[in-house]
Amino acid sequence: MTAAHAQIADLGAYVSASPSSFHAAHQGGVRLEAAGFTRLHEADAWDGGPGRFYVIRDGALIAWITPPSATETTVFHILGAHTDSPSFKLKPKPTIGRHGWLQAGVEIYGGPLLNSWLDRELALAGRVVTHDGAEHLVHTGPLLRFPQLAIHLDRSVNDGLKLDKQQHMNPVWGLGDPARADLLQILAVDADLEARDIGGFDVVVADTQQPRVFGADGEFFASGRLDNLSSVHAGLTALIQATRNDAGSAPIAVLAAFDHEEVGSGSRSGASGPFLEDMLHRISAGLGAGEEQRRRAFASSFCVSADAGHAVHPNYAERHDPANHPVLGGGPLLKINANQRYTTDAPGAAYWARLCRDAGAPYQEFVSNNVMPCGSTIGPLTATRLGIRTIDVGVPLLSMHSARELCGVEDPYQLTRVARRFFSVPQDPVS
Structure with a gap:
């Protein structure tokens, strides 16, 4: 097995264990703990100083390595990504149905390719919160399906499929009378609770098909949520593997995995919120930095915004x-x-070209066709909020925002190699 195939297998394991942003953050924490990182809690006092630490805020995670040589003006090397993916989120009254079918009331989250979710066995995943404020992660087995209308009942379907987001996108999950059923009870059982214990929930729909390597030479990798768990996983792996650098020029390496990018990033755990700024301020304060020293550090810091991009479609x-x-x-x-x-x-x-050269990794440029609207990322938000120079990178995909996306086996591995170099390189980014 090549190094790229070994990493893609680990990416598949991470994606499978991360059906929601809350699971992605939690699983990131599990991996970081195993690598010697210490979890900090925002409401606690921090001692500051060198070490390996992480914080989880809802479905977002920020982890960092402060080297022993760090001072008030040590720069930050930040890799930003996001934990959420386009999907469907349970509505407040999720148990609906008609004509003998039990259905789930869902709201569309972000911009999924609706047709890609049809005729798949789907799970529910996320968090439920009990009346005492305790949070519980939940992840059912295969439970739901968006059944497509048979071609016999729509002979023109292959000339153009049009799905009404309200009428057609309510998955079935059972048979019976919705007045006598409760979808929340299934989530409660998964968390060893009763439905009456649940005071709130953030639960999404997730595909249950396992990731798969395929192709003539095993060069392709199909999976859900590659946008953008491919970048989160690359950042986690690179941070854990980052070469120890105790020289005076060693940067503070930071992984910032935000939530809610697919819906605009406007939340307490999104890139438009204060999460990253809060963490950077507390890290620098722990090193004795005042406002002037912090601004000097930010002026020479660098952020790599890593989010999936488009490969050419044949x-x-x-x-x-x-x-x-x-x-x-x-x-x-x-x-x-x-x-x-x-x-x-x-x-x-x-700077990116130099990083790739030093890491021995290839890279490609992406720019949109002038008549195609261009999407965006956390990059502009981070640069605007913090004033830190930022670039946008990512693994090329086909079928972006599908329930099952496609990348090359080699590309996440190469992104990880460059990220590892970025986290370990002396603090000499462009000014």
Whole structure:
């Protein structure tokens, strides 16, 4: 097994254990604890100083390594990603149904490819909170399905499928009278509770099909939630593996995995919120930094915003820029947009090229076709909020926002190699 295949197997295990953002943050914490990181709680006093630490805020996680040589003006090397993926979220009254069917009332979360969720065995996952405030992670087995209408009842379906988000996107989960059933009881049983114990819940729908390597030479990897657990996993792996650097130039290496990117990042655990800024301020305060020293550190710090991007689609090549056709297996993308939907600029691009060269990893540029609207990432939000120079990168995908996305086996491995170099390299980013 190659190093890339070993890592892709571990990525598959992480994705399978992370059906919701809350699970992704929790599983990140499990891995960090095993690697010697200490969990801190925001309501507690922190001693500061060197060490390996992490904090979980809802479905987001921030972890960092403060080297023994750190001072008030030590710079931060930050890799930003996000833990959430497009899906469906349970509504406050989730038990619905008609005509003898039990259905789940769900609200669309983000921008999923609706048709990709049809005719799949699906689970519910997330957190439930009891009336005493205790949080419990839940993850059912296969439970739900969005059944597609048979072609015999819609002969024109192959000429164009149109799904009404309210009418057609309520999955079935059983048979019976919804007045006599309670979907919350299934979640309660998973948490060893009773439905009456649940005071609130944040629960999403997740695909249950296992990740799979395939292709003529085993070069492809199919899985749910690669946007953006591929980046979270790369950041976790790189931070855990980061070379110990006690020299005076060693940076403070930070992984920031936010929630709610798919719905705009406007939350206490999203990139538009104060989470990262809070953590950076507390880390620098623990080193004795005042406002001037912190601003000096930020001025020379660097952020790599890692989020999945688009590979060229062989059946829709006209939707891509004609001169930039990134492919699976060609290395991570450097994402560029003139309108600052991505934050990459010339100094940042030069720094990324140097990181990749030193890590021995290939990379590819991505830019949108001028007639295709460009998505965005946490990059512009982080740069705007903190004033830290930021670039946008990510693993190339096909079928982005599908229930089951596709990447190349080599690309997450190459992103991890560059991230590891970024976390370990002396503090010499562009100014």
